[in-house]
């Protein structure tokens with residue numbers, strides 16, 4: 001069976017085609033803001049302008065008649081962006097006369113990670129622009145054991161970078177700067193039970209920079225603090241749930257220092273650490289296609305009248321009936 005998946009919850013516009021074994025095609029046309037952060041309306045305009053040509057690129061590489069299922073990211077995400085993607089997916093499904101499957105974006109991150117690594121029943125740390133969650137499966141649901149109380153870690157890194165004059169996306173730039181940092185400055189370490197918060201830290205780090213601390217040291221101090229918070233909560237979830245695998249997913253999974261901290265923690269506990277290939281860790285169409293395929297094989301379909309967008313769609317809302 002072959003599935004096509006469209007991702008477009010925020011900045012990433014991406015179409016993937018997969019079969020049960022592997023990714024066949026993955027084409028991306030991301031929205032990159034000229035200045036500032038991601039503007040939902042501008043991003044959605046970008047998506048609607050670019051979707052037709054992106055789809056043509058995909059159909060140059062795969063025969064459209066080979067597609068068995070059309071999947072799309074139904075949420076969570078930015079309303080205007082989700083609407084563009086849902087509209088395109090509905091049209092495509094009707095035109096190809098194929099079933100439609102609305103996919104939860106967070107679930108797709110976790111499932112593509114399980115597909116492309118050896119992780120079987122991991123604690124997943126999902127870290128991206130808009131989301132930061134510690135997720136694990138209990139019975140027939142994935143549950144969120146801890147999450148950010150305000151902004152996602154990626155968004156926090158992007159905000160801090162922007163304040164220091166660096167362009168979006170700031171995460172990779174902060175990572176480069178942090179490698180050259182020497183002095184650690186104390187920042188608020190905010191873990192409340194299993195939840196955490198980044199917005200106060202961003203403000204404190206911005207103040208450090210404004211007071212004349214070098215960008216490298218600000219970046220270093222920020223990463224060390226924020227990533228320690230994420231590692232702490234992930235470790236606690238591992239211990240409580242008595243699991244022995246950690247899966248790191250989301251755009252921020254590319255960060256080598258975060259990977260290193262989690263690896264050390266896993267090593268100390270005798271747990272295994274997994275991270276999918278970079279192009280499948282961040283937002284991408286292949287994860288939507290794969291999860292759509294998995295769901296379809298297990299009896300899921302989204303009738304057109306139920307294919308409305310779900311900006312607040314939670315991973316817990318999906319009943320999981322596969323292994």
Ligand code: AMP
Pocket residue numbers: 010012127128129130153154155157158169170171172175250251252253254255256281282283
């Ligand atoms: P996603 O929404 O999952 O695609 O993730 C996008 C976010 O990942 C953005 O906020 C980026 O700044 C962030 N990001 C990408 N690469 C890195 C990196 N190497 N270190 C930290 N953050 C990163």
Ligand code: MG
Pocket residue numbers: 105109128129250251282283
């Ligand atoms: Mg994401």
